[in-house]
Amino acid sequence: MKVLNKLLAGSCAVLSLGCSSDSLAANDSVVVLQYHHVSDSTPAVTSIDPDTFKEHLNYLKDNNFNVIDIKQAQEAIEGNGQLPEKAVVITFDDGYQNVYENAADLLEQYEMPYTVFVNPDLMAKHQGHYMGWEELKDIGARGARIANHGQTHAHLIRREPDETKEQWVERMHYDVVSAQEAIDENLGEQEKYFAYPYGEYDNELRALLDDWGFLAFAQHSGPWSQWSEETAITRFPASGIYANLDTLKTKLRSKAMPVVSYKPEEPLLDYENTQPTLEVTLTGDEALKEVRTNQLRCFSGGQVLEPEWQSDTRFTVEVTTDLPVGRSRVNCTAPSASESRYYWYSIALIRPDAQGSWPD
Numbered sequence: 001m002k003v004l005n006k007l008l009a010g011s012c013a014v015l016s017l018g019c020s021s022d023s024l025a026a027n028d029s030v031v032v033l034q035y036h037h038v039s040d041s042t043p044a045v046t047s048i049d050p051d052t053f054k055e056h057l058n059y060l061k062d063n064n065f066n067v068i069d070i071k072q073a074q075e076a077i078e079g080n081g082q083l084p085e086k087a088v089v090i091t092f093d094d095g096y097q098n099v100y101e102n103a104a105d106l107l108e109q110y111e112m113p114y115t116v117f118v119n120p121d122l123m124a125k126h127q128g129h130y131m132g133w134e135e136l137k138d139i140g141a142r143g144a145r146i147a148n149h150g151q152t153h154a155h156l157i158r159r160e161p162d163e164t165k166e167q168w169v170e171r172m173h174y175d176v177v178s179a180q181e182a183i184d185e186n187l188g189e190q191e192k193y194f195a196y197p198y199g200e201y202d203n204e205l206r207a208l209l210d211d212w213g214f215l216a217f218a219q220h221s222g223p224w225s226q227w228s229e230e231t232a233i234t235r236f237p238a239s240g241i242y243a244n245l246d247t248l249k250t251k252l253r254s255k256a257m258p259v260v261s262y263k264p265e266e267p268l269l270d271y272e273n274t275q276p277t278l279e280v281t282l283t284g285d286e287a288l289k290e291v292r293t294n295q296l297r298c299f300s301g302g303q304v305l306e307p308e309w310q311s312d313t314r315f316t317v318e319v320t321t322d323l324p325v326g327r328s329r330v331n332c333t334a335p336s337a338s339e340s341r342y343y344w345y346s347i348a349l350i351r352p353d354a355q356g357s358w359p360d
């Protein structure tokens with residue numbers, strides 16, 4: 001079935017006459033899963049135990065999901081090639097040794113490609129906790145792609161006391177560009193993919209990554225599609241409470257909401273802005289017809305937020321309780337008009353404390 005899906009997707013690109021717009025619409029999103037530890041003895045919030053991880057892979061295999069390489073996904077989203085049906089990309093942040101021990105063999109056996117975002121500085125300092133270059137070379141030869149998670153896993157957007165913009169840019173250059181150099185030196189030149197430590201970014205950091213030629217991956221949820229921003233690509237966390245397969249199933253079937261713009265554009269809020277109002281503008285083209293906008297709902301910290309439609313394509317949502325200090329997400333979903341699946345969109349927000357900081 002997996003092969004048939006791929007053949008059908010391929011014929012769609014070649015024989016455009018035989019390719020209905022329905023099947024095109026079904027293929028425009030990739031769900032990117034984000035894992036950290038694969039272990040039953042590491043911090044629960046960033047871990048999935050090996051048995052549950054195997055359940056995830058079995059579910060993907062038994063239900064004809066197509067786990068594809070991140071570059072294949074990128075190319076298709078950029079218009080070069082076709083996404084298979086039910087496309088999924090698997091990623092691991094931090095490059096823990098337990099991924100080598102508890103996940104690599106299984107992924108190889110299931111022929112599922114995956115990407116590991118690593119921190120070269122931390123690898124050198126904590127050998128044994130993180131995979132080293134030899135392990136990375138080994139999994140690289142067995143279906144993994146190695147990418148950049150920064151040298152130090154710092155909260156990159158936090159300025160140090162009295163740090164000038166120039167000093168900060170220099171520090172970011174070290175953390176991002178020299179990490180890529182270390183990866184390329186040890187493994188040969190790799191694609192420039194960056195995963196933000198803690199999923200934290202602001203517009204200044206995004207601009208730097210764009211200048212330096214990176215695609216950058218965040219940690220708020222939603223499928224990756226033509227509607228995504230190249231320096232804020234969404235992923236679905238699949239560790240901790242998010243490892244629950246029942247809730248993950250809905251996400252695996254989700255499609256990207258066709259969002260063309262949103263506010264606030266800057267995720268890092270002012271300290272006083274505890275209840276921001278969000279504004280989201282959807283496309284006015286064909287893609288919107290599939291979205292049941294009258295059933296669109298947003299969610300923030302366990303609360304359901306009703307959207308207020310300002311026009312056919314633009315809604316606002318008011319956050320009605322104070323956001324906690326730190327990272328928050330407001331997720332919005334709407335059912336598909338023709339399939340039993342949801343359109344999904346998430347806005348990442350960070351509320352600092354009065355000193356401009358927040359907990360890990």
Ligand SMILES: [Zn+2]
Nearest residue numbers: 093094197198
């Ligand atoms: Zn990380």
